Amino acid sequence: MYVPTDWTATTCTADGCDRPRTGVFHTLCRTHYESARRQRNAELAPLGFVKGCSVAECDRPHHATGLCRLHYNRQITTGSTELKPKAPAKPKPPCSVEGCSRDAKTLGYCGSHYSNFRRHGVAVVANMRGPRDEAKLDKFARHLTADDEVGCWIYAGIVNGDGYAKFNLGQGRGEVRAHRWLYEQLTGRVLTPEVQLDHGCTDWDNDPKRKRCVRPSHLTEVDQEQHTRNTAARRAAPAGQWYKPNGTPRSLAEVGFAITHQLPMVWNR
Known part of the structure; x- marks a missing residue:
């Protein structure tokens, strides 16, 4: 059994050990104290002085309230010394x-x-048309004007008979609708003829120029039937009012395009 020999010692009093003393009621380092504690328990066990865990088949030493440290922590945490099975993960x-x-x-x-x-x-x-054409995007951006009211990007180029802007691809590739071309470039989508883009920022009666808005976050992919219903609802709205567009950028590419070409990023008001 360990008996302190020098209470004034600042280092471990075990032979050949120069580690610092760690205890208040002993003069040993942590390693030698644990060794001495185990030896003391082994000497006292045959005499019945060492109390063990009250849980059957557990031979760990007593910690508190008749339990070892493991079962004590389990008792105060879950209310039982039994190990509860983990709940199955939700699919x-x-x-x-x-x-x-x-x-x-x-x-x-x-x-x-x-x-x-x-x-x-x-x-x-599913961008089947290859990487974005940065040169054409720069050319396209030179035709854009800012509308700070709701953040529209108005294309100031050629306009067809329906009031939608057209963009010439050059090299004999013909013309495309400007808003569909920019939408594909900044989202990576390839729009089939069945897919239409609905302008959420269009005031049909009082501000037809918004049909020339090409900002992707102001456009929504719809079919012909839904597009017709949305158009009828906007035309039935009181004068000067329209469905405000989505205020969240559709993609990081749209944010980068706006920053590069100093276009408005004003959200809904």
């Missing part, structure tokens, strides 16, 4: 993109499709 729903079997993580998308949504504003990117 994660699949990704909301059709045909994707990965687990959804954020906003109903898997990691890959959520990354597409953050970068391009759409979960499925």
